[in-house]
Amino acid sequence: MTTIYEHDVIVVGAGGAGLRAAIAAHEEGADAALVTKLHPVRSHTGAAEGGINAALRDGDDWELHAYDTMKGSDYLGDAPAVEGLAQDAPEEVIQLEHWGMPFSREEDGRVSQRPFGGLSFPRTTYAGAETGHHMLHTMYEQVVKRGITVYDEWFVTRLAVTDDADPSERECHGVVAYDVATGEIAGFRATGGVVLATGGLGQVYEHTTNAVSCTGDGNAMAYRAGVPLEDMEFIQFHPTTLPSTGVLISEAVRGEGGILYNADGERFMFEYGYATNKGELASRDVVSRAELTEVNEGRGVHDDYVYLDMRHLGEDRIVDRLENILHLAEDFEGVDGLEEPMPVKPGQHYAMGGVETDEYGATCVEGLYAVGECACASVHGGNRLGGNALPELIVFGARAGRHAAGADLGDALIGTGRSGEVEEEDGLDLPVEPGATTGGDAVADGGAVTEAGSVVEAAVEAERSRVERLMERDDGVKHSEIRAAVQETMGNHVNVFREEEGIKQALRDIRKARERYEDVYVADPSRTFNTDLVQTIETRNVIDVAETIALGALARTEFRGAHWRAEHQERKDDEWLKHTFVTWNDGTPDLWYKPSVLEGEGGEYEPKVRSY
Amino acid sequence: MSTQEQEPATQEQEPPETESPGDRRRAEKQRRLAADRQAEAEAATTTDEETVLLKVFRYDPEVEDKQEPRFDDFHVPYEDGMTVLDALIYARDTFDSSLTFRHSCRQAICGSDALFVNGSQRLACKTQLSDLDAPVRVEPLPHQDVVKDLVVDMEHFYDQMHAVEPYFQSDDLPEGDLEEQRQSRENREKVKMSTRCIWCGACTSSCNIAAGDNQYLGPAAINKAYRFTMDEREADKKEHRLRILEQEHGVWRCQTQFSCTEVCPKDIPLTEHIQELKREAVKKNLKFW
Known part of the structure; x- marks a missing residue:
């Protein structure tokens, strides 16, 4: 017996982007449902600390926000998406306020804003240093109020997509999900659309600010269903994470005036010329490289980290605006931020790339959308500015929710799939073949049948046999070993600093991980809350996603934004003002490119030297 | 199901009444698992490393040797700064991948891993082992139905x-200019x-x-x-x-x-x-x- 649940709009993931999408679809009159492998309030949006950029005040406007974002992206953002973010963010923030979000306030009772890295105006609205927590809970409250159906602890493992040869001809009819509590595998038919909002992929790295649940599920499922993954090589390493755990120390500490010192007590951002104007408030990629350079040149503390000092801000200001940072430093590093500087080092934080979408969140597959961190519209291009992730969630969450519910948002300016100026990559020197292994019976492919009536049913059947195969094996390799191997090679070779030979080694190691995954086994025999099985499925997603990151990193022979290559030390606009795409191509991945869209409402964004 | 029962670990190895290939497989797997766990636990105790003993509540309504609630011992190598969550993850990834608990953010914001540790409710991710008396007893939250191991029905x-x-009750944004409501500090x-x-x-x-x-x-x-x-x-x-x-x-x-x-x-x-x-x-x- 196959259970098929049916809704107009199915939203996969219930963090900030997913919740906003569901609310928007509901407001548009659709029957929306959220399907999440956690419970909504457990989502990692809750860990976002710093704030939400929105041009709300006199002296600021959306054009300035768009300009800053485009510069921060190192001119790899697509103007229609960047401008959409800047234009819609103010209304979305005001909407959150009217839903009751407890923003920090000025004396006159208005919402406070503070400076953030790479911004020409202090436009980051915030709620203490726990902005994401309040945003997540405020939107979940509105979901409860509206009675939107939530399937919590249902892990979506496969998209129900037709298998037309050309991915742009495919249609998404729904998803397949695994009920963690009972082990039931059920179908979810979406008559309007499926919105992927699965969040980050930080588990590709060992040292990450991301939750253990951030395994790139949406990216991997869309990829296997034929949707291009865009600019995957652009991974943001946040400059201030705690060395022992990867727990994030918000950029707000620097926004409020926090200072970085090396082991010799030098304020290196200025003294060594990394960013002589902006200093600590340079863009994140700039600060991360500066810190690692200090460590590599022997000026790090214990050859591992640098210090972030906020003591001079005074107890009142720290407690008022950064109290959460005191708790994090105390609980996870044993440091009293009022008395001592905090140890910090770069850690994986954010994926700029993701599932290719237009500026409404639509992918090239009919009925499939992606929003939030798993998507690439592209707003962030080569590097995301602090405070730009949260507005992305609500702006594009709302747009995709409305679009999936049938609203007419007009024609998109950003093309998807292999449309427009496509350039194939055929000269890449690969050390091993990427993609599916030959004997891999645990390989999940996205393709399903073309008969429109039975796509969801067929996908459920395919997923049942995949799970059955994983459960069947009595012995073999543990998923935790495979995941650790992938994390290790990515951390060693596809990190802040990247070299050609290292990236190739990572591709070899990922290949090995794929081969070992053929022998992966689930030791827990139970159908009840089998996290062993859940993590085994997640590990497959981690492998697929890691491979696309490494492929993009090898292909892009320039230094742009967060992507640094030892052999290629400049930004090459003549050759590389273009997005990288990787498509699964039924197991034999393809690489190709399309130019970035720099033509905005007020003319073309002229690539300039990015200095801070 | 209450967590207040304190059954000792049982090692009954009766052959189960097998009904389907799936059941037979599950039964076979759980026997193998029990043997592995015992062997690894013994191996751990014989090493010289500084270890912490975790006594962890186990229960699974579906798995025969876990239907009777019991406590399993895990000897986890101690490192400075190690939390209860770190120790549970180590035990799961090293000794027994069926050890089940909710966790996600690791930084006390997702609220997934509230557990009953040495007799009081704590978040596993922000509880340092160094603050606890050994052995460390880890149980699911009391007064809630146990789904499996440390997972309760929420x-x-x-x-x-x-x-x-x-x-908040109001539905729509007011007409006119975009403006926030005022709230005093x-x-x-x-x-x-x-x-x-x-x-x-x-x-x-x-x-x-x-x-x-x-x-x-x-x-x-x-x-x-x-x-x-x-x-x-x-x-x-x-x-x-x-x-x-x-x-x-x-x-x-x-x-x-x-x-x-x-x-x-x-x-x-x-x-x-x-x-x-x-x-x-x-x-x-x-x-x-």
């Missing part, structure tokens, strides 16, 4: 949270602690009243209501909110034992908030006399 907790109308400060709740359920699990009265809203839900009742932006809804709270299973059930306040990992003054709501309810009723 549905009733969520129902209570939803029962206090935990949302004092008022934001007043609700600040109440807004920090991460829905971990530690408080409700620690509450004797909630244990005896399943309909009692409990400290977390009342705190959620406090957050809205005291927010000046919806002052006109205050009476409505107080009516929900003064019902039979509302604020008056609280006997100010402070157990919720003691266990809250976010230091929310829950008992104070409940007391303040009682005073507000009295004031509201006096108004009509």
